[in-house]
Amino acid sequence: MSKEFLFAKSHEWVQFLDDTRARIGISDYAQSELGDLVFISLPEEGDEVAVGETFADVESVKAVSNVYSPVTGIVKAINENLLDQPELVNSDAMDAWFIEVENISDRGDLLSEEEYKKLIAE
Amino acid sequence: MKLIFEKGNLNRGLDLMPECDVPVTHVSTGFERKKELNLPHVSETEISRHYTKLVKRTFGVNNGFYPLGSCTMKYNPKINDEIARLPGFSDVHPLQPVHTVQGCLEAYQLADKYLCKITGMDAMDFQPAAGAHGEFTGLKLIWAYHQERNDTKRDKIIVPDSAHGTNPASAAMAGFSVINVPSTAEGFVDVEALRKVVGEDTAGFMLTNPNTIGLFEEHILEITNIIHEAGGLNYYDGANLNAIMGVARPGDMGFDVVHLNLHKTFSTPHGGGGPGSGPVGCKELLVKYLPTPRIIENDGILTFEDKNEKSIGRVKDFYGNFLVVVRALTYMMTLGSEGLKNASENAVLNANYMMHMLKDTFDIPFGNGRCMHEFVMSLEKLKKEKSVSALDFAKALLDYDIHPPTMYFPLIVHEALMVEPTETETKETLDEVIAIYKEVYNKACNDPDAMHKSPTTTPIGRPDEVNAARNPILRY
Numbered sequence: 001m002s003k004e005f006l007f008a009k010s011h012e013w014v015q016f017l018d019d020t021r022a023r024i025g026i027s028d029y030a031q032s033e034l035g036d037l038v039f040i041s042l043p044e045e046g047d048e049v050a051v052g053e054t055f056a057d058v059e060s061v062k063a064v065s066n067v068y069s070p071v072t073g074i075v076k077a078i079n080e081n082l083l084d085q086p087e088l089v090n091s092d093a094m095d096a097w098f099i100e101v102e103n104i105s106d107r108g109d110l111l112s113e114e115e116y117k118k119l120i121a122e
Numbered sequence: 123m124k125l126i127f128e129k130g131n132l133n134r135g136l137d138l139m140p141e142c143d144v145p146v147t148h149v150s151t152g153f154e155r156k157k158e159l160n161l162p163h164v165s166e167t168e169i170s171r172h173y174t175k176l177v178k179r180t181f182g183v184n185n186g187f188y189p190l191g192s193c194t195m196k197y198n199p200k201i202n203d204e205i206a207r208l209p210g211f212s213d214v215h216p217l218q219p220v221h222t223v224q225g226c227l228e229a230y231q232l233a234d235k236y237l238c239k240i241t242g243m244d245a246m247d248f249q250p251a252a253g254a255h256g257e258f259t260g261l262k263l264i265w266a267y268h269q270e271r272n273d274t275k276r277d278k279i280i281v282p283d284s285a286h287g288t289n290p291a292s293a294a295m296a297g298f299s300v301i302n303v304p305s306t307a308e309g310f311v312d313v314e315a316l317r318k319v320v321g322e323d324t325a326g327f328m329l330t331n332p333n334t335i336g337l338f339e340e341h342i343l344e345i346t347n348i349i350h351e352a353g354g355l356n357y358y359d360g361a362n363l364n365a366i367m368g369v370a371r372p373g374d375m376g377f378d379v380v381h382l383n384l385h386k387t388f389s390t391p392h393g394g395g396g397p398g399s400g401p402v403g404c405k406e407l408l409v410k411y412l413p414t415p416r417i418i419e420n421d422g423i424l425t426f427e428d429k430n431e432k433s434i435g436r437v438k439d440f441y442g443n444f445l446v447v448v449r450a451l452t453y454m455m456t457l458g459s460e461g462l463k464n465a466s467e468n469a470v471l472n473a474n475y476m477m478h479m480l481k482d483t484f485d486i487p488f489g490n491g492r493c494m495h496e497f498v499m500s501l502e503k504l505k506k507e508k509s510v511s512a513l514d515f516a517k518a519l520l521d522y523d524i525h526p527p528t529m530y531f532p533l534i535v536h537e538a539l540m541v542e543p544t545e546t547e548t549k550e551t552l553d554e555v556i557a558i559y560k561e562v563y564n565k566a567c568n569d570p571d572a573m574h575k576s577p578t579t580t581p582i583g584r585p586d587e588v589n590a591a592r593n594p595i596l597r598y
Contacts, residue, residue: 036587038592063531063533
């Protein structure tokens with residue numbers, strides 16, 4: 001499995017498993033901005049996701065935020081652990097994937113880890 | 123602290139309740155209660171001490187400064203309660219024949235007249251019991267308008283990204299889907315972005331003006347015109363009306379329907395169950411869709427009219443939270459039109475004074491040194507450099523016996539604190555609070571660790587908000 005993470009400007013990460021499959025989560029910066037998560041809603045297996053469109057939402061004690069898909073494809077699996085334990089995202093955002101997408105046909109403008117770090121430092 | 127149910131003793135009682143003075147009737151067989159109702163059995167001393175203790179643990183406008191942005195926590199004059207207590211208003215029942223409650227219906231008519239004058243609308247409806255209830259009702263009017271014109275593809279409500287959370291929620295509840303428009307770097311609705319999202323599916327647009335940044339939308343006429351030209355209607359969220367009473371009217375800005383929060387702008391009790399009141403006002407083109415029953419005059423008698431096929435129907439069991447409307451009416455009649463205008467002007471003046479005095483200490487990202495009735499500070503720098511968040515800052519204010527501002531809203535400002543002092547605070551209070559804000563800011567810079575431990579003087583420290591949200595226990 002490739003270890004490389006790519007990032008969307010809207011603070012999601014993508015880890016490509018191969019050319020057409022990837023896992024998606026939210027960045028460590030995003031979880032720290034949101035604060036303690038209390039609820040996560042995820043799509044269902046088989047749902048379509050599209051670049052820039054909402055596929056999940058996360059609720060913290062501060063606010064509810066949309067999570068946008070960095071790729072276009074079909075949801076192959078969802079991380080059901082997050083439904084009962086949203087705190088997993090706070091403890092390790094890069095490990096707590098939200099969904100796995102297959103049949104990826106498009107991807108948005110994605111940043112390398114270094115570029116993303118620059119963006120959030122601004 | 124013990125609950126009232128955990129106090130007392132079965133043999134104990136008190137004389138506060140009057141003797142039953144009506145015949146006791148038996149409920150239908152089969153519906154009788156098998157067990158005695160679990161009511162408190164406490165003495166008058168116990169009950170008095172219990173509630174006094176609760177009062178001490180709570181905080182309201184009667185206790186101190188309460189600048190909760192977008193909530194307009196102004197002082198509620200006692201005369202409002204005095205008038206609402208008059209037996210003609212308080213000893214009535216909603217099912218009484220209308221000829222016995224003409225005065226009450228007249229009070230509704232008067233409130234209708236004044237609120238129409240303030241908002242530039244043609245009619246008011248007092249059924250909605252709170253702001254979000256008003257939003258839902260107003261959006262249903264927009265829905266009915268398009269339905270009647272067979273324009274059924276209009277299913278999108280546009281809201282700015284700075285909107286109150288209730289706006290998109292009410293739109294979704296009323297059956298619409300929601301489109302967000304971004305704000306400009308200056309904090310206004312992005313007019314060009316708005317132009318791009320309107321079209322044949324636009325049902326309406328929701329806005330509060332001044333907006334949630336505390337700025338008056340400079341291009342308001344252009345904005346409402348874009349929506350009208352696209353075939354949609356404009357909805358005014360009255361949350362921020364306190365900035366413009368007697369100065370500018372939503373009706374003149376191009377809005378077709380509004381809701382007001384009497385519990386904000388018109389000084390009726392707020393929070394802790396209120397109850398609220400969220401009347402909906404509209405222009406002539408929407409009047410026929412207003413909820414039934416409507417109060418009308420028939421042969422010199424005020425009465426409820428139920429027959430109207432175009433109405434969206436009833437939205438509340440009885441007609442509105444009547445005594446709240448009486449309080450709001452008292453407020454309007456006490457101040458008069460000049461007084462209401464002065465109230466708004468002073469609300470804006472107080473906010474600008476605080477903002478000006480705080481601008482060298484705090485980052486105030488919008489408005490170029492000017493605001494309407496509220497302003498937004500960002501504590502992003504403090505969080506980055508000292509790990510002191512807006513939450514820590516707000517908690518530290520509790521130790522000074524003042525209520526913190528609204529936190530983390532609007533969402534487009536990071537580490538936001540939104541301050542709305544209202545017109546009912548004196549300059550001395552504002553000066554005191556300004557000094558406290560600066561002192562707490564210095565403390566945050568010099569001793570950030572202490573900030574994480576605050577508050578230390580309140581009955582409870584920091585409640586476990588996360589656990590409360592994840593595992594709520596909602597009943598005793």
